[in-house]
Amino acid sequence: MTGMAATFKAAGAVCILAGSAGWGMAWIREERRRVEYLREILCAVRRMKDEIAYGKRTLPELSLLLSECCGPLYCGCFRNIYELAGREEGASIARIWEEQLTTCQQEAPLSGEEKAVLACLPRQLGMQEEKQQARNIGRYEEFILESCRRTERAYADKTKMIFSVSVLAGVFLTILLL
Numbered sequence: 001m002t003g004m005a006a007t008f009k010a011a012g013a014v015c016i017l018a019g020s021a022g023w024g025m026a027w028i029r030e031e032r033r034r035v036e037y038l039r040e041i042l043c044a045v046r047r048m049k050d051e052i053a054y055g056k057r058t059l060p061e062l063s064l065l066l067s068e069c070c071g072p073l074y075c076g077c078f079r080n081i082y083e084l085a086g087r088e089e090g091a092s093i094a095r096i097w098e099e100q101l102t103t104c105q106q107e108a109p110l111s112g113e114e115k116a117v118l119a120c121l122p123r124q125l126g127m128q129e130e131k132q133q134a135r136n137i138g139r140y141e142e143f144i145l146e147s148c149r150r151t152e153r154a155y156a157d158k159t160k161m162i163f164s165v166s167v168l169a170g171v172f173l174t175i176l177l178l
Helices: 002-055 059-069 075-087 093-104 112-119 121-125 130-177
Strands: none
Touching: 002 059, 002 112, 002 130, 059 075, 059 093, 075 093, 093 112, 093 121, 112 121, 112 130
8 A cells, every 4th residue: 555655745846846837938938938929019119210210101011011121020010000901991090000909919928108109109100201101100119129139138138037936836836845
């Protein structure tokens, strides 16, 4: 009977350690998602700035263009913006843009400011001159670029720390429970 109990204890310890390591990996995956979202926002903002400054594109044209060149996190959202802007005559594209991006980013692991950058961009496009619009978008680009760099630097350190803490928590739980 003691041999069987020891086997169950060992299996329980392995399960606790595996669960703790899995919890840590899920947390690490969430940090990786944050970096992916920031990179995609940065790509979209840069493309918008260039298209406004040099291509003199409008918001509907930008949303179609971004739906084709953005990654999987935002391409569907920009496609919806383009389609809704075409269907709802007289509707404010800025309102549609903000609603769609707010909905798209609800589950995104971003701060409120980072989510607002892309959603609030149409507000910065109220001027007639394209160069001024591009400069305004450039400020957002700098903010996202710095946020992305900071997150990427912290990612490597956090990954090691999170995994270590999760495994240590598993060891502690194993000792505590067994």
